[in-house]
Amino acid sequence: MDPEVSNLLYRHPELYEVVYDGARHAVARLAEAIFQAQLGRMPASLLDIGCGTGRDLEYLTRHIPDATGVDYQQPMIDFARRQRPGIDFRTGDMRTLRLERTFEAITSFGYTLANVHTNRDIDSVMATYAAHSAPGTLLLLELIDPLRTGKLPRDFHIDIPDLRADAIAEYTFHPAQQILQRERIWRRAKGPVRDSVKFRLLYPKELEYYLDNHGFEILTCHDLAEKHNAASAFVVARHRGRS
Ligand SMILES: C[S@@+](CC[C@H](N)C(=O)[O-])C[C@H]1O[C@@H](n2cnc3c(N)ncnc32)[C@H](O)[C@@H]1O
Incomplete structure:
Protein backbone atom coordinates (compact mmCIF):
# COMPACT_ATOMS: atom_id res chain seq x y z
CA MET A 1 0.00 0.00 0.00
CA ASP A 2 1.24 3.44 -0.92
CA PRO A 3 1.97 5.22 2.38
CA GLU A 4 0.49 8.40 0.88
CA VAL A 5 -2.93 6.76 0.84
CA SER A 6 -3.82 7.22 4.49
CA ASN A 7 -7.38 8.35 3.95
CA LEU A 8 -9.73 7.04 6.63
CA LEU A 9 -12.54 6.47 4.15
CA TYR A 10 -10.32 4.35 1.90
CA ARG A 11 -9.69 2.03 4.83
CA HIS A 12 -13.44 1.89 5.53
CA PRO A 13 -15.16 1.84 2.12
CA GLU A 14 -18.55 1.36 3.78
CA LEU A 15 -18.20 4.95 5.08
CA TYR A 16 -17.15 6.38 1.71
CA GLU A 17 -20.66 6.38 0.29
CA VAL A 18 -22.05 7.86 3.52
CA VAL A 19 -19.77 10.90 3.27
CA TYR A 20 -19.95 11.20 -0.53
CA ASP A 21 -23.64 10.57 -1.09
CA GLY A 22 -23.28 10.87 -4.86
CA ALA A 23 -25.99 13.58 -5.19
CA ARG A 24 -28.36 11.19 -6.96
CA HIS A 25 -25.67 9.89 -9.32
CA ALA A 26 -24.78 13.41 -10.51
CA VAL A 27 -21.41 12.36 -11.94
CA ALA A 28 -22.70 9.24 -13.70
CA ARG A 29 -25.62 11.20 -15.14
CA LEU A 30 -23.22 13.84 -16.46
CA ALA A 31 -21.13 11.05 -18.03
CA GLU A 32 -24.25 9.67 -19.73
CA ALA A 33 -25.10 13.11 -21.12
CA ILE A 34 -21.52 13.52 -22.41
CA PHE A 35 -21.58 10.09 -24.09
CA GLN A 36 -24.90 10.93 -25.75
CA ALA A 37 -23.56 14.29 -26.94
CA GLN A 38 -20.31 12.84 -28.32
CA LEU A 39 -21.46 9.44 -29.65
CA GLY A 40 -25.25 9.79 -29.95
CA ARG A 41 -25.48 6.63 -27.79
CA MET A 42 -23.79 4.94 -24.84
CA PRO A 43 -20.33 3.47 -25.50
CA ALA A 44 -20.14 -0.26 -26.18
CA SER A 45 -17.45 -0.77 -23.51
CA LEU A 46 -16.16 1.16 -20.51
CA LEU A 47 -13.08 1.09 -18.27
CA ASP A 48 -13.44 3.02 -14.99
CA ILE A 49 -10.02 3.71 -13.46
CA GLY A 50 -9.98 4.40 -9.70
CA CYS A 51 -13.52 3.03 -9.49
CA GLY A 52 -13.53 3.03 -5.67
CA THR A 53 -16.75 1.44 -4.39
CA GLY A 54 -18.04 1.07 -7.95
CA ARG A 55 -21.10 3.23 -7.48
CA ASP A 56 -20.74 5.18 -10.73
CA LEU A 57 -19.94 2.02 -12.63
CA GLU A 58 -23.07 0.32 -11.27
CA TYR A 59 -25.18 3.19 -12.62
CA LEU A 60 -23.45 3.18 -16.01
CA THR A 61 -23.53 -0.62 -16.47
CA ARG A 62 -27.34 -0.40 -16.75
CA HIS A 63 -26.58 0.58 -20.36
CA ILE A 64 -22.96 -0.62 -20.77
CA PRO A 65 -22.72 -4.30 -19.83
CA ASP A 66 -19.10 -4.63 -21.07
CA ALA A 67 -17.55 -2.65 -18.22
CA THR A 68 -14.53 -3.08 -15.97
CA GLY A 69 -13.63 -1.17 -12.81
CA VAL A 70 -10.06 -1.00 -11.53
CA ASP A 71 -8.82 0.32 -8.21
CA TYR A 72 -5.52 0.28 -6.37
CA GLN A 73 -6.92 -0.55 -2.99
CA GLN A 74 -7.99 -4.10 -2.19
CA PRO A 75 -10.55 -3.02 0.49
CA MET A 76 -12.31 -0.85 -2.12
CA ILE A 77 -12.42 -3.69 -4.64
CA ASP A 78 -13.57 -6.23 -2.01
CA PHE A 79 -16.39 -3.86 -1.01
CA ALA A 80 -17.32 -3.15 -4.66
CA ARG A 81 -17.52 -6.90 -5.43
CA ARG A 82 -19.72 -7.56 -2.37
CA GLN A 83 -22.05 -4.63 -3.08
CA ARG A 84 -22.13 -4.94 -6.86
CA PRO A 85 -21.79 -8.61 -7.82
CA GLY A 86 -21.86 -9.22 -11.54
CA ILE A 87 -19.58 -6.26 -12.39
CA ASP A 88 -15.97 -7.00 -13.39
CA PHE A 89 -13.85 -5.36 -10.67
CA ARG A 90 -10.07 -5.75 -10.67
CA THR A 91 -7.26 -4.62 -8.42
CA GLY A 92 -4.65 -2.64 -10.33
CA ASP A 93 -2.40 0.40 -10.39
CA MET A 94 -3.26 3.00 -13.02
CA ARG A 95 0.46 3.60 -13.61
CA THR A 96 1.07 0.03 -14.80
CA LEU A 97 -2.32 -1.49 -15.61
CA ARG A 98 -2.43 -3.44 -18.90
CA LEU A 99 -5.61 -5.41 -19.63
CA GLU A 100 -4.48 -6.14 -23.23
CA ARG A 101 -7.68 -4.78 -24.75
CA THR A 102 -9.23 -1.44 -25.65
CA PHE A 103 -12.50 0.22 -24.57
CA GLU A 104 -14.77 2.69 -26.33
CA ALA A 105 -14.72 4.91 -23.24
CA ILE A 106 -12.47 5.37 -20.22
CA THR A 107 -13.57 7.25 -17.11
CA SER A 108 -11.66 8.34 -14.02
CA PHE A 109 -13.78 10.18 -11.46
CA GLY A 110 -13.30 11.52 -7.94
CA TYR A 111 -9.88 13.13 -8.54
CA THR A 112 -8.24 9.74 -9.05
CA LEU A 113 -5.54 11.20 -11.31
CA ALA A 114 -4.59 13.68 -8.55
CA ASN A 115 -3.40 10.70 -6.47
CA VAL A 116 -0.21 10.49 -8.53
CA HIS A 117 2.13 13.31 -7.72
CA THR A 118 5.16 13.26 -10.00
CA ASN A 119 5.37 14.17 -13.70
CA ARG A 120 6.75 10.71 -14.42
CA ASP A 121 3.76 9.01 -12.76
CA ILE A 122 1.32 11.27 -14.61
CA ASP A 123 3.02 10.22 -17.86
CA SER A 124 2.66 6.57 -16.86
CA VAL A 125 -1.08 7.00 -16.21
CA MET A 126 -1.48 8.72 -19.60
CA ALA A 127 0.28 5.74 -21.20
CA THR A 128 -2.25 3.46 -19.46
CA TYR A 129 -5.14 5.49 -20.90
CA ALA A 130 -3.56 5.21 -24.36
CA ALA A 131 -2.86 1.46 -24.01
CA HIS A 132 -6.59 0.86 -23.44
CA SER A 133 -7.74 3.18 -26.25
CA ALA A 134 -8.50 2.71 -29.94
CA PRO A 135 -8.93 5.60 -32.37
CA GLY A 136 -12.05 7.46 -31.20
CA THR A 137 -12.00 6.22 -27.58
CA LEU A 138 -13.47 8.87 -25.28
CA LEU A 139 -11.62 9.73 -22.08
CA LEU A 140 -13.60 11.45 -19.33
CA LEU A 141 -11.61 12.77 -16.35
CA GLU A 142 -12.88 14.45 -13.19
CA LEU A 143 -10.05 16.74 -12.09
CA ILE A 144 -9.68 19.39 -9.43
CA ASP A 145 -9.89 22.72 -11.24
CA PRO A 146 -6.76 24.44 -9.85
CA LEU A 147 -8.51 27.80 -10.23
CA ARG A 148 -11.48 26.69 -8.07
CA PHE A 199 -3.66 15.96 -4.54
CA ARG A 200 -1.44 16.92 -7.48
CA LEU A 201 -2.97 19.85 -9.33
CA LEU A 202 -2.79 20.02 -13.11
CA TYR A 203 -3.15 23.35 -14.91
CA PRO A 204 -5.06 23.40 -18.21
CA LYS A 205 -2.15 23.79 -20.63
CA GLU A 206 -0.13 21.21 -18.71
CA LEU A 207 -2.99 18.71 -18.97
CA GLU A 208 -3.34 19.43 -22.69
CA TYR A 209 0.38 18.73 -23.12
CA TYR A 210 0.28 15.38 -21.29
CA LEU A 211 -2.84 14.27 -23.15
CA ASP A 212 -1.50 15.36 -26.54
CA ASN A 213 1.75 13.48 -25.97
CA HIS A 214 -0.30 10.31 -25.56
CA GLY A 215 -2.55 10.86 -28.58
CA PHE A 216 -5.57 12.57 -26.96
CA GLU A 217 -7.21 15.80 -28.05
CA ILE A 218 -9.40 17.72 -25.61
CA LEU A 219 -12.97 18.15 -26.86
CA THR A 220 -14.91 19.85 -24.05
CA CYS A 221 -14.90 20.70 -20.36
CA HIS A 222 -17.89 20.63 -17.98
CA ASP A 223 -18.74 21.72 -14.41
CA LEU A 224 -21.08 20.37 -11.75
CA ALA A 225 -22.55 22.54 -9.00
CA GLU A 226 -23.07 19.66 -6.51
CA LYS A 227 -21.36 20.10 -3.10
CA HIS A 228 -18.58 17.54 -3.50
CA ASN A 229 -17.98 18.34 -7.18
CA ALA A 230 -18.13 22.15 -7.18
CA ALA A 231 -14.35 22.35 -7.71
CA SER A 232 -14.40 19.70 -10.45
CA ALA A 233 -13.52 20.11 -14.09
CA PHE A 234 -14.84 17.23 -16.22
CA VAL A 235 -12.47 17.07 -19.16
CA VAL A 236 -13.51 15.12 -22.25
CA ALA A 237 -10.80 13.98 -24.68
CA ARG A 238 -10.71 11.69 -27.72
CA HIS A 239 -7.91 9.36 -28.77
CA ARG A 240 -6.53 10.06 -32.24
CA GLY A 241 -4.93 6.65 -32.55
CA ARG A 242 -1.28 5.69 -32.28
CA SER A 243 1.09 8.37 -33.50
C1 LIG B 1 -11.68 9.73 -4.20
S1 LIG B 1 -11.63 8.07 -4.76
C2 LIG B 1 -12.79 8.13 -6.11
C3 LIG B 1 -13.54 6.84 -6.26
C4 LIG B 1 -14.63 6.85 -7.31
N1 LIG B 1 -14.08 7.04 -8.66
C5 LIG B 1 -15.64 7.96 -7.01
O1 LIG B 1 -15.63 8.97 -7.72
O2 LIG B 1 -16.41 7.80 -6.05
C6 LIG B 1 -10.08 7.92 -5.62
C7 LIG B 1 -9.78 6.48 -5.94
O3 LIG B 1 -8.55 6.41 -6.66
C8 LIG B 1 -7.92 5.20 -6.28
N2 LIG B 1 -6.49 5.24 -6.62
C9 LIG B 1 -5.52 6.00 -6.06
N3 LIG B 1 -4.33 5.74 -6.62
C10 LIG B 1 -4.56 4.79 -7.57
C11 LIG B 1 -3.72 4.10 -8.50
N4 LIG B 1 -2.39 4.34 -8.56
N5 LIG B 1 -4.29 3.20 -9.34
C12 LIG B 1 -5.62 2.94 -9.28
N6 LIG B 1 -6.47 3.56 -8.43
C13 LIG B 1 -5.94 4.48 -7.58
C14 LIG B 1 -8.16 5.13 -4.79
O4 LIG B 1 -7.96 3.83 -4.29
C15 LIG B 1 -9.60 5.62 -4.69
O5 LIG B 1 -10.53 4.57 -4.70
Whole structure:
Protein backbone atom coordinates (compact mmCIF):
# COMPACT_ATOMS: atom_id res chain seq x y z
CA MET A 1 0.00 0.00 0.00
CA ASP A 2 1.24 3.44 -0.92
CA PRO A 3 1.97 5.22 2.38
CA GLU A 4 0.49 8.40 0.88
CA VAL A 5 -2.93 6.76 0.84
CA SER A 6 -3.82 7.22 4.49
CA ASN A 7 -7.38 8.35 3.95
CA LEU A 8 -9.73 7.04 6.63
CA LEU A 9 -12.54 6.47 4.15
CA TYR A 10 -10.32 4.35 1.90
CA ARG A 11 -9.69 2.03 4.83
CA HIS A 12 -13.44 1.89 5.53
CA PRO A 13 -15.16 1.84 2.12
CA GLU A 14 -18.55 1.36 3.78
CA LEU A 15 -18.20 4.95 5.08
CA TYR A 16 -17.15 6.38 1.71
CA GLU A 17 -20.66 6.38 0.29
CA VAL A 18 -22.05 7.86 3.52
CA VAL A 19 -19.77 10.90 3.27
CA TYR A 20 -19.95 11.20 -0.53
CA ASP A 21 -23.64 10.57 -1.09
CA GLY A 22 -23.28 10.87 -4.86
CA ALA A 23 -25.99 13.58 -5.19
CA ARG A 24 -28.36 11.19 -6.96
CA HIS A 25 -25.67 9.89 -9.32
CA ALA A 26 -24.78 13.41 -10.51
CA VAL A 27 -21.41 12.36 -11.94
CA ALA A 28 -22.70 9.24 -13.70
CA ARG A 29 -25.62 11.20 -15.14
CA LEU A 30 -23.22 13.84 -16.46
CA ALA A 31 -21.13 11.05 -18.03
CA GLU A 32 -24.25 9.67 -19.73
CA ALA A 33 -25.10 13.11 -21.12
CA ILE A 34 -21.52 13.52 -22.41
CA PHE A 35 -21.58 10.09 -24.09
CA GLN A 36 -24.90 10.93 -25.75
CA ALA A 37 -23.56 14.29 -26.94
CA GLN A 38 -20.31 12.84 -28.32
CA LEU A 39 -21.46 9.44 -29.65
CA GLY A 40 -25.25 9.79 -29.95
CA ARG A 41 -25.48 6.63 -27.79
CA MET A 42 -23.79 4.94 -24.84
CA PRO A 43 -20.33 3.47 -25.50
CA ALA A 44 -20.14 -0.26 -26.18
CA SER A 45 -17.45 -0.77 -23.51
CA LEU A 46 -16.16 1.16 -20.51
CA LEU A 47 -13.08 1.09 -18.27
CA ASP A 48 -13.44 3.02 -14.99
CA ILE A 49 -10.02 3.71 -13.46
CA GLY A 50 -9.98 4.40 -9.70
CA CYS A 51 -13.52 3.03 -9.49
CA GLY A 52 -13.53 3.03 -5.67
CA THR A 53 -16.75 1.44 -4.39
CA GLY A 54 -18.04 1.07 -7.95
CA ARG A 55 -21.10 3.23 -7.48
CA ASP A 56 -20.74 5.18 -10.73
CA LEU A 57 -19.94 2.02 -12.63
CA GLU A 58 -23.07 0.32 -11.27
CA TYR A 59 -25.18 3.19 -12.62
CA LEU A 60 -23.45 3.18 -16.01
CA THR A 61 -23.53 -0.62 -16.47
CA ARG A 62 -27.34 -0.40 -16.75
CA HIS A 63 -26.58 0.58 -20.36
CA ILE A 64 -22.96 -0.62 -20.77
CA PRO A 65 -22.72 -4.30 -19.83
CA ASP A 66 -19.10 -4.63 -21.07
CA ALA A 67 -17.55 -2.65 -18.22
CA THR A 68 -14.53 -3.08 -15.97
CA GLY A 69 -13.63 -1.17 -12.81
CA VAL A 70 -10.06 -1.00 -11.53
CA ASP A 71 -8.82 0.32 -8.21
CA TYR A 72 -5.52 0.28 -6.37
CA GLN A 73 -6.92 -0.55 -2.99
CA GLN A 74 -7.99 -4.10 -2.19
CA PRO A 75 -10.55 -3.02 0.49
CA MET A 76 -12.31 -0.85 -2.12
CA ILE A 77 -12.42 -3.69 -4.64
CA ASP A 78 -13.57 -6.23 -2.01
CA PHE A 79 -16.39 -3.86 -1.01
CA ALA A 80 -17.32 -3.15 -4.66
CA ARG A 81 -17.52 -6.90 -5.43
CA ARG A 82 -19.72 -7.56 -2.37
CA GLN A 83 -22.05 -4.63 -3.08
CA ARG A 84 -22.13 -4.94 -6.86
CA PRO A 85 -21.79 -8.61 -7.82
CA GLY A 86 -21.86 -9.22 -11.54
CA ILE A 87 -19.58 -6.26 -12.39
CA ASP A 88 -15.97 -7.00 -13.39
CA PHE A 89 -13.85 -5.36 -10.67
CA ARG A 90 -10.07 -5.75 -10.67
CA THR A 91 -7.26 -4.62 -8.42
CA GLY A 92 -4.65 -2.64 -10.33
CA ASP A 93 -2.40 0.40 -10.39
CA MET A 94 -3.26 3.00 -13.02
CA ARG A 95 0.46 3.60 -13.61
CA THR A 96 1.07 0.03 -14.80
CA LEU A 97 -2.32 -1.49 -15.61
CA ARG A 98 -2.43 -3.44 -18.90
CA LEU A 99 -5.61 -5.41 -19.63
CA GLU A 100 -4.48 -6.14 -23.23
CA ARG A 101 -7.68 -4.78 -24.75
CA THR A 102 -9.23 -1.44 -25.65
CA PHE A 103 -12.50 0.22 -24.57
CA GLU A 104 -14.77 2.69 -26.33
CA ALA A 105 -14.72 4.91 -23.24
CA ILE A 106 -12.47 5.37 -20.22
CA THR A 107 -13.57 7.25 -17.11
CA SER A 108 -11.66 8.34 -14.02
CA PHE A 109 -13.78 10.18 -11.46
CA GLY A 110 -13.30 11.52 -7.94
CA TYR A 111 -9.88 13.13 -8.54
CA THR A 112 -8.24 9.74 -9.05
CA LEU A 113 -5.54 11.20 -11.31
CA ALA A 114 -4.59 13.68 -8.55
CA ASN A 115 -3.40 10.70 -6.47
CA VAL A 116 -0.21 10.49 -8.53
CA HIS A 117 2.13 13.31 -7.72
CA THR A 118 5.16 13.26 -10.00
CA ASN A 119 5.37 14.17 -13.70
CA ARG A 120 6.75 10.71 -14.42
CA ASP A 121 3.76 9.01 -12.76
CA ILE A 122 1.32 11.27 -14.61
CA ASP A 123 3.02 10.22 -17.86
CA SER A 124 2.66 6.57 -16.86
CA VAL A 125 -1.08 7.00 -16.21
CA MET A 126 -1.48 8.72 -19.60
CA ALA A 127 0.28 5.74 -21.20
CA THR A 128 -2.25 3.46 -19.46
CA TYR A 129 -5.14 5.49 -20.90
CA ALA A 130 -3.56 5.21 -24.36
CA ALA A 131 -2.86 1.46 -24.01
CA HIS A 132 -6.59 0.86 -23.44
CA SER A 133 -7.74 3.18 -26.25
CA ALA A 134 -8.50 2.71 -29.94
CA PRO A 135 -8.93 5.60 -32.37
CA GLY A 136 -12.05 7.46 -31.20
CA THR A 137 -12.00 6.22 -27.58
CA LEU A 138 -13.47 8.87 -25.28
CA LEU A 139 -11.62 9.73 -22.08
CA LEU A 140 -13.60 11.45 -19.33
CA LEU A 141 -11.61 12.77 -16.35
CA GLU A 142 -12.88 14.45 -13.19
CA LEU A 143 -10.05 16.74 -12.09
CA ILE A 144 -9.68 19.39 -9.43
CA ASP A 145 -9.89 22.72 -11.24
CA PRO A 146 -6.76 24.44 -9.85
CA LEU A 147 -8.51 27.80 -10.23
CA ARG A 148 -11.48 26.69 -8.07
CA THR A 149 -9.85 24.95 -5.10
CA GLY A 150 -11.74 27.37 -2.83
CA LYS A 151 -14.88 25.39 -3.70
CA LEU A 152 -13.52 22.09 -2.35
CA PRO A 153 -15.74 20.82 0.48
CA ARG A 154 -14.72 21.69 4.06
CA ASP A 155 -17.44 20.17 6.27
CA PHE A 156 -17.87 16.42 6.38
CA HIS A 157 -20.38 14.36 8.38
CA ILE A 158 -20.98 10.71 9.11
CA ASP A 159 -24.27 9.87 10.81
CA ILE A 160 -25.07 6.18 10.78
CA PRO A 161 -26.24 3.94 13.66
CA ASP A 162 -22.67 2.72 14.43
CA LEU A 163 -20.84 6.02 14.04
CA ARG A 164 -21.36 9.76 14.31
CA ALA A 165 -18.38 11.87 13.27
CA ASP A 166 -17.69 15.36 11.93
CA ALA A 167 -14.61 16.80 10.30
CA ILE A 168 -13.49 20.17 9.02
CA ALA A 169 -10.92 19.88 6.25
CA GLU A 170 -7.84 22.09 6.11
CA TYR A 171 -6.18 22.54 2.71
CA THR A 172 -2.55 23.61 2.33
CA PHE A 173 -1.08 24.35 -1.10
CA HIS A 174 2.59 23.56 -1.77
CA PRO A 175 3.23 25.61 -4.92
CA ALA A 176 6.62 24.21 -5.90
CA GLN A 177 5.20 20.69 -6.12
CA GLN A 178 1.67 21.77 -7.22
CA ILE A 179 0.41 19.66 -4.33
CA LEU A 180 -2.73 20.44 -2.37
CA GLN A 181 -2.70 18.65 0.97
CA ARG A 182 -5.96 17.96 2.79
CA GLU A 183 -5.95 17.17 6.51
CA ARG A 184 -9.13 16.09 8.25
CA ILE A 185 -9.52 15.35 11.93
CA TRP A 186 -12.67 13.34 12.49
CA ARG A 187 -14.25 14.00 15.90
CA ARG A 188 -16.11 10.99 17.24
CA ALA A 189 -17.07 9.46 20.59
CA LYS A 190 -14.07 7.08 20.61
CA GLY A 191 -11.64 10.00 20.15
CA PRO A 192 -10.31 11.92 17.16
CA VAL A 193 -8.84 10.22 14.12
CA ARG A 194 -6.82 12.00 11.42
CA ASP A 195 -6.75 11.41 7.71
CA SER A 196 -4.50 13.02 5.18
CA VAL A 197 -4.33 13.03 1.40
CA LYS A 198 -2.22 14.87 -1.20
CA PHE A 199 -3.66 15.96 -4.54
CA ARG A 200 -1.44 16.92 -7.48
CA LEU A 201 -2.97 19.85 -9.33
CA LEU A 202 -2.79 20.02 -13.11
CA TYR A 203 -3.15 23.35 -14.91
CA PRO A 204 -5.06 23.40 -18.21
CA LYS A 205 -2.15 23.79 -20.63
CA GLU A 206 -0.13 21.21 -18.71
CA LEU A 207 -2.99 18.71 -18.97
CA GLU A 208 -3.34 19.43 -22.69
CA TYR A 209 0.38 18.73 -23.12
CA TYR A 210 0.28 15.38 -21.29
CA LEU A 211 -2.84 14.27 -23.15
CA ASP A 212 -1.50 15.36 -26.54
CA ASN A 213 1.75 13.48 -25.97
CA HIS A 214 -0.30 10.31 -25.56
CA GLY A 215 -2.55 10.86 -28.58
CA PHE A 216 -5.57 12.57 -26.96
CA GLU A 217 -7.21 15.80 -28.05
CA ILE A 218 -9.40 17.72 -25.61
CA LEU A 219 -12.97 18.15 -26.86
CA THR A 220 -14.91 19.85 -24.05
CA CYS A 221 -14.90 20.70 -20.36
CA HIS A 222 -17.89 20.63 -17.98
CA ASP A 223 -18.74 21.72 -14.41
CA LEU A 224 -21.08 20.37 -11.75
CA ALA A 225 -22.55 22.54 -9.00
CA GLU A 226 -23.07 19.66 -6.51
CA LYS A 227 -21.36 20.10 -3.10
CA HIS A 228 -18.58 17.54 -3.50
CA ASN A 229 -17.98 18.34 -7.18
CA ALA A 230 -18.13 22.15 -7.18
CA ALA A 231 -14.35 22.35 -7.71
CA SER A 232 -14.40 19.70 -10.45
CA ALA A 233 -13.52 20.11 -14.09
CA PHE A 234 -14.84 17.23 -16.22
CA VAL A 235 -12.47 17.07 -19.16
CA VAL A 236 -13.51 15.12 -22.25
CA ALA A 237 -10.80 13.98 -24.68
CA ARG A 238 -10.71 11.69 -27.72
CA HIS A 239 -7.91 9.36 -28.77
CA ARG A 240 -6.53 10.06 -32.24
CA GLY A 241 -4.93 6.65 -32.55
CA ARG A 242 -1.28 5.69 -32.28
CA SER A 243 1.09 8.37 -33.50
C1 LIG B 1 -11.68 9.73 -4.20
S1 LIG B 1 -11.63 8.07 -4.76
C2 LIG B 1 -12.79 8.13 -6.11
C3 LIG B 1 -13.54 6.84 -6.26
C4 LIG B 1 -14.63 6.85 -7.31
N1 LIG B 1 -14.08 7.04 -8.66
C5 LIG B 1 -15.64 7.96 -7.01
O1 LIG B 1 -15.63 8.97 -7.72
O2 LIG B 1 -16.41 7.80 -6.05
C6 LIG B 1 -10.08 7.92 -5.62
C7 LIG B 1 -9.78 6.48 -5.94
O3 LIG B 1 -8.55 6.41 -6.66
C8 LIG B 1 -7.92 5.20 -6.28
N2 LIG B 1 -6.49 5.24 -6.62
C9 LIG B 1 -5.52 6.00 -6.06
N3 LIG B 1 -4.33 5.74 -6.62
C10 LIG B 1 -4.56 4.79 -7.57
C11 LIG B 1 -3.72 4.10 -8.50
N4 LIG B 1 -2.39 4.34 -8.56
N5 LIG B 1 -4.29 3.20 -9.34
C12 LIG B 1 -5.62 2.94 -9.28
N6 LIG B 1 -6.47 3.56 -8.43
C13 LIG B 1 -5.94 4.48 -7.58
C14 LIG B 1 -8.16 5.13 -4.79
O4 LIG B 1 -7.96 3.83 -4.29
C15 LIG B 1 -9.60 5.62 -4.69
O5 LIG B 1 -10.53 4.57 -4.70
